[in-house]
Amino acid sequence: MADAITIRAATRGDAPVLCELLRQLGYPAEESEIPGRLEALANFPCAAAFVGTNGYGEVIGLATAHLFPSIHDNDPVAWLTTLVVLEDVRGAGIGSALVRYVEQWATRNGAKRISVTSGAQRTATHEFYLRRDYEKTGLRFTKKLGETAS
Ligand SMILES: CC(C)(COP(=O)(O)OP(=O)(O)OC[C@H]1O[C@@H](n2cnc3c(N)ncnc32)[C@H](O)[C@@H]1OP(=O)(O)O)[C@@H](O)C(=O)NCCC(=O)NCCS
Numbered sequence: 001m002a003d004a005i006t007i008r009a010a011t012r013g014d015a016p017v018l019c020e021l022l023r024q025l026g027y028p029a030e031e032s033e034i035p036g037r038l039e040a041l042a043n044f045p046c047a048a049a050f051v052g053t054n055g056y057g058e059v060i061g062l063a064t065a066h067l068f069p070s071i072h073d074n075d076p077v078a079w080l081t082t083l084v085v086l087e088d089v090r091g092a093g094i095g096s097a098l099v100r101y102v103e104q105w106a107t108r109n110g111a112k113r114i115s116v117t118s119g120a121q122r123t124a125t126h127e128f129y130l131r132r133d134y135e136k137t138g139l140r141f142t143k144k145l146g147e148t149a150s
Contacts, residue, residue, distance in 0.1 A: 004055030078106030
């Protein structure tokens with residue numbers, strides 16, 4: 001299956017399977033929300049949404065990535081901002097292919113480093129990144145805004 005993987009830009013026509021992928025990732029969305037999100041990514045100065053397809057052209061994985069300018073460095077920093085593969089085809093090399101593709105995209109766009117944040121509960125995914133030369137260097141702190149003042 002890995003041999004037949006093709007990676008291309010996500011389109012609004014992918015909305016149904018993108019919803020399924022986002023549901024499996026824990027971020028359920030309505031199909032009607034997807035075109036606006038893809039448009040917002042396209043309008044961002046340097047961001048991309050890629051899908052992996054199997055030999056039949058069916059979408060089986062999703063990755064998004066962003067590049068940001070930094071005051072810490074002269075080079076932009078890249079972030080892998082989404083990665084998910086359909087549950088029934090995991091372990092067949094699709095996630096690895098998407099990560100490599102995003103790394104190449106980031107390199108072409110001038111990044112010298114790529115990072116990813118991953119929920120503390122995703123322990124198998126942490127091993128996936130560590131085995132692909134990602135180092136664990138920090139913790140993520142996150143806060144919902146506009147609900148309580150503290
Ligand atoms: C992490 C993920 C994208 C990897 O995709 P994939 O197509 O299964 O990855 P590959 O086939 O290229 O590689 C499989 C590797 O992932 C590991 N893995 C992690 N979670 C897995 C799962 N649920 N099923 C199968 N393999 C999994 C395997 O142990 C294997 O490890 P190794 O090759 O380093 O020995 C995929 O498992 C997934 O969608 N997980 C749930 C969502 C998630 O955690 N996304 C990342 C958020 S930061």
